[in-house]
Amino acid sequence: MASLTVRRVWKEYGNHVVLENLNFHVEDHEFVTIVGASGCGKTTFLRMLLGIERPTRGEILIDGKPLEAEPGPDRGIVFQRYSVFPHLTVLGNVLLAFELERARFTGKLFGRARRDAIERAEKLLAAVGLEHARDRYPAQLSGGMQQRLSIAQSLAREPRILLLDEPFGALDPGLRADMHQLIRDLWAANRMTVFMITHDIREGFQLGTRLLVFDKLRHDPQAPEAYGATVTYDMKLRRNSESREPQRDPDARAVNA
Amino acid sequence: MRRIVNLHPARGGALTLGALPFVLLVFAYLIASSIRLEANPDDKLLPSPATIGETLRSYALEEDPRRGEILFWSDTAASLTRLGIALGISALLGLVFGIATGVVPYVRSLLAPFIAAVSMIPPLAILPILFIVLGLGEVAKITLIVIGVAPVVIRDIALRAAELPAEQLIKAQTLGASSWQLVLRVVLPQMWPRLIDALRLTLGSAWLFLIAAEAIASTEGLGYRIFLVRRYMAMDVILPYVAWITLLAFVSDWALKKLRARAFPWTQLTV
Numbered sequence: 001m002a003s004l005t006v007r008r009v010w011k012e013y014g015n016h017v018v019l020e021n022l023n024f025h026v027e028d029h030e031f032v033t034i035v036g037a038s039g040c041g042k043t044t045f046l047r048m049l050l051g052i053e054r055p056t057r058g059e060i061l062i063d064g065k066p067l068e069a070e071p072g073p074d075r076g077i078v079f080q081r082y083s084v085f086p087h088l089t090v091l092g093n094v095l096l097a098f099e100l101e102r103a104r105f106t107g108k109l110f111g112r113a114r115r116d117a118i119e120r121a122e123k124l125l126a127a128v129g130l131e132h133a134r135d136r137y138p139a140q141l142s143g144g145m146q147q148r149l150s151i152a153q154s155l156a157r158e159p160r161i162l163l164l165d166e167p168f169g170a171l172d173p174g175l176r177a178d179m180h181q182l183i184r185d186l187w188a189a190n191r192m193t194v195f196m197i198t199h200d201i202r203e204g205f206q207l208g209t210r211l212l213v214f215d216k217l218r219h220d221p222q223a224p225e226a227y228g229a230t231v232t233y234d235m236k237l238r239r240n241s242e243s244r245e246p247q248r249d250p251d252a253r254a255v256n257a
Numbered sequence: 258m259r260r261i262v263n264l265h266p267a268r269g270g271a272l273t274l275g276a277l278p279f280v281l282l283v284f285a286y287l288i289a290s291s292i293r294l295e296a297n298p299d300d301k302l303l304p305s306p307a308t309i310g311e312t313l314r315s316y317a318l319e320e321d322p323r324r325g326e327i328l329f330w331s332d333t334a335a336s337l338t339r340l341g342i343a344l345g346i347s348a349l350l351g352l353v354f355g356i357a358t359g360v361v362p363y364v365r366s367l368l369a370p371f372i373a374a375v376s377m378i379p380p381l382a383i384l385p386i387l388f389i390v391l392g393l394g395e396v397a398k399i400t401l402i403v404i405g406v407a408p409v410v411i412r413d414i415a416l417r418a419a420e421l422p423a424e425q426l427i428k429a430q431t432l433g434a435s436s437w438q439l440v441l442r443v444v445l446p447q448m449w450p451r452l453i454d455a456l457r458l459t460l461g462s463a464w465l466f467l468i469a470a471e472a473i474a475s476t477e478g479l480g481y482r483i484f485l486v487r488r489y490m491a492m493d494v495i496l497p498y499v500a501w502i503t504l505l506a507f508v509s510d511w512a513l514k515k516l517r518a519r520a521f522p523w524t525q526l527t528v
């Protein structure tokens with residue numbers, strides 16, 4: 001259950017304007033895909049949603065309340081790489097989420113509590129098709145399996161918002177189709193709002209209920225860092241819908257005027 | 258003719274090649290020893306294997322009449338105890354301060370410059386201070402080793418902890434980890450194998466500091482014995498002691514390596 005309001009958000013590093021005047025509202029349970037040129041600030045936007053980066057101007061609200069300024073269990077993340085724990089088995093990686101929740105001091109569960117947690121973890125592993133690999137370590141998994149593990153892990157705490165940063169960027173096309181189905185199903189089954197960055201515009205169209213395009217409206221060849229990217233297209237996509245005509249985001253036009 | 262960089266010895270061949278330098282060294286010693294002993298039967302510099310064997314037998318099997326102990330073993334036990342305690346303390350300091358400086362920015366600001374400075378102190382230069390302040394007993398010797406070894410371990414662990422991908426720490430926080438849980442479940446388990454690596458690398462200098470401390474103020478220990486019998490040019494004692502120290506160091510290094518492979522299988526897996 002989470003709607004998200006991004007209100008006149010800017011992000012600058014010194015004189016380098018990365019994002020300018022982001023302004024939009026995302027309803028609960030939308031699946032937002034974000035596309036844009038490499039280096040235009042997509043990851044930076046996600047990092048602001050995570051709370052590890054702060055807007056230089058403007059504000060981000062979740063359900064009308066300012067976003068917590070550090071990562072927390074209400075916002076799950078799947079990075080492109082490095083987001084599973086190499087020292088834990090597949091099962092251990094998912095179990096960790098429950099152990100962190102329930103065992104504040106020891107970080108480990110024992111006895112009955114542990115058996116219950118294992119049962120829940122196994123359900124999640126089954127949902128991403130990893131039940132047969134439960135005792136393997138991440139180094140023994142393929143890239144696609146590692147990403148599925150990372151997704152299962154992110155779902156364990158039932159986040160209200162799931163953030164995905166090019167999660168399938170490193171996978172072969174064949175595998176990607178499977179992953180698309182998986183992520184769509186998981187999104188449909190869980191009441192969460194998804195933000196997914198992709199560099200593959202087709203992926204963006206196929207998966208999302210809404211597509212945001214990040215791009216620069218103004219460009220100064222003499223000073224490429226003077227202007228940042230903003231949302232230039234904001235498309236509502238309905239599955240099997242008639243019209244997928246791109247429409248200019250009214251807010252983006254306002255900036256232009 | 259294939260390039261030499263592409264030629265690999267077979268398994269048996271590799272073993273033979275590996276043994277060759279050792280065999281040559283022993284062989285060279287035997288020849289040099291016999292030449293010198295032929296010229297002067299009382300020569301002490303390169304004693305014959307028989308003399309070494311006889312001395313070693315009396316050191317390792319017979320009680321010393323004055324001390325009521327078998328010297329070889331009491332020396333070994335004394336040295337290994339000092340070394341073990343010092344390495345244990347260094348490992349503990351390394352984990353606690355290394356992880357704290359590696360993952361807590363405030364602790365890093367507070368301690369990193371201090372630890373960097375302390376690690377530059379030549380430990381032997383402050384050995385006199387240690388003896389003056391802590392006396393000539395065990396504490397001073399163990400402290401010397403700790404001062405020499407711990408800063409290196411701390412800095413290594415701090416670097417390794419800081420090298421953990423930021424993604425991992427962020428991910429754990431999105432799973433609800435507190436700072437304490439982050440250390441306990443994500444950082445610490447990944448630092449154990451690093452700690453073993455760090456200890457293996459500092460093993461050599463730990464022995465150096467141990468022998469230095471024993472040479473200066475001690476009543477037993479491998480280093481003490483070597484420096485004691487040096488006065489009588491007793492090469493028949495010094496040589497087997499040096500070989501023994503080398504063997505002990507080699508075996509402890511090997512044991513740490515095995516322990517790492519066995520206890521942390523995830524560090525060396527591939528698909």
Ligand SMILES: Nc1ncnc2c1ncn2[C@@H]1O[C@H](COP(=O)(O)OP(=O)(O)O)[C@@H](O)[C@H]1O
Pocket residue numbers: 013016018036037038039040041042043044045
């Ligand atoms: N911590 C930082 N300091 C300075 N510049 C940064 C920082 N993080 C990102 N940037 C810059 O912001 C721009 C956008 O980066 P990023 O969000 O990673 O792009 P992408 O859309 O490819 O994910 C890049 O030009 C990058 O150099």
Ligand SMILES: [Mg+2]
Pocket residue numbers: 042043044
């Ligand atoms: Mg990126």
